[in-house]
Amino acid sequence: MRVSAKPPSHDIEFRVRYAESDQMGVVYHANYLVWCEMGRTELIRAVTGRSYADLEGQGIGLAVSELTIRYHGAARYDNLVRVRTTMTEVRSRGVSFEYEISNAETGERLATARTTLVSLDEAGKLVVMPPDVRRLLGDASR
């Protein structure tokens, strides 16, 4: 992984699904949050070499505790969309991410978002992340 003063970031690209459109002819706003999560999944895989599915298998879950999103433009069916995900903070009990969602063909900025995730055990209680998970994420953001 990259060593940075610069927090780790990762891009994914995919096409908008018909199911994601609404009767306004654009992507329904809540679907952008699903895309943010796809971005997190791939960033975690890229920077830790492990899948989030594996982490969850260890009994640790990261749940979104807060999110903010601003919409600047509209994605449409079949557009090629890019999500750039940046891990902005690793804490003992959570991680924060920022997202820039754009049209990969035109470069138009569509949305920007931030999420805070907290570490929960299987009973849904806030817990400190396992040291190895924290180290994996933390090393990545150093």
Place this chain on the structure above:
Amino acid sequence: MRVSAKPPSHDIEFRVRYAESDQMGVVYHANYLVWCEMGRTELIRAVTGRSYADLEGQGIGLAVSELTIRYHGAARYDNLVRVRTTMTEVRSRGVSFEYEISNAETGERLATARTTLVSLDEAGKLVVMPPDVRRLLGDASR
């Protein structure tokens, strides 16, 4: 038992959500299957006096193994929709349902569907339904 003279049936009504529309201006076709499931949930509650959530808490899950749906019309945002669910068969390892989806205000028939569900344990293996669950469902369809 198989099909009774008068299989149990149950109606639910609800309004179409904006999120369920697509850019054709009608409800995206896969969403009708979510509605069928809402119909099953309420039919099971109505005929057994227990929630499907409770049954699942007992370690038994009913998974859709086959479904067929025909679309006759189109539901639109804010339409009041009715789903009539009928339990057509209770077997040792599963249950079958039929659905009639209509516009509750105009009576227009929108879709008809059938689903076969099988009983799975927590490992996803096909199992015989617990006798009390089978009795609850079976008594209802007598």
Place this chain on the structure above:
Amino acid sequence: MRVSAKPPSHDIEFRVRYAESDQMGVVYHANYLVWCEMGRTELIRAVTGRSYADLEGQGIGLAVSELTIRYHGAARYDNLVRVRTTMTEVRSRGVSFEYEISNAETGERLATARTTLVSLDEAGKLVVMPPDVRRLLGDASR
């Protein structure tokens, strides 16, 4: 006008759908935003006597331009959920809402959210809301 002494608010209640759960056993976080929209739809119907579908038929759309949500608890399949929607501001080119999402049976607070919506014409351009729409909404919040 801005905020009135007592901004209009409206409650809806509904059961969580199976489709809304995720493998953590709770409602997938993006689905709360669909619920917020259901709350808006019913608040608009309650305070203006007209449906949002009608307003949209007039060629005016309200698109979410910004949203923030904080998760305090978790909704689960079959829970009865209440969404209290409050219209906090009516502007010439938009409307703002706040939401409190809770478990209607236990009273547990699950999430709080705010959304800003802007008025767009059919080409997606920011426009002033038609005077009658603005009056309908504005009168309601007085």
Place this chain on the structure above:
Amino acid sequence: MRVSAKPPSHDIEFRVRYAESDQMGVVYHANYLVWCEMGRTELIRAVTGRSYADLEGQGIGLAVSELTIRYHGAARYDNLVRVRTTMTEVRSRGVSFEYEISNAETGERLATARTTLVSLDEAGKLVVMPPDVRRLLGDASR
């Protein structure tokens, strides 16, 4: 023409999204139908050199009129899934497709499906497909 000796088929692969899982720990069954549609979109692009979005822009829509799906296994979060879509029939007023959905890493067959789509104009009326569209699709299946 009807079915050719070797009907055109096309594969897509993608990872299962967290949002697509349900509390049984597997992909919610209705989501497979969204995947079928992604398969259709890419098959149409591959065989006609044009996007379905373009066809729709010409005022012609293909709406699912009937679908059948059988579930043989379960997809899980982060699995790499393959959808093989085959165009089995081109008619004057519609097209039929078959789908085989499998786990791309293990080869396990997850589901098989068939859909019939009909050609609708913007008012939702059944119409003959434009000759050039029919030719594009029909040539592909010869």
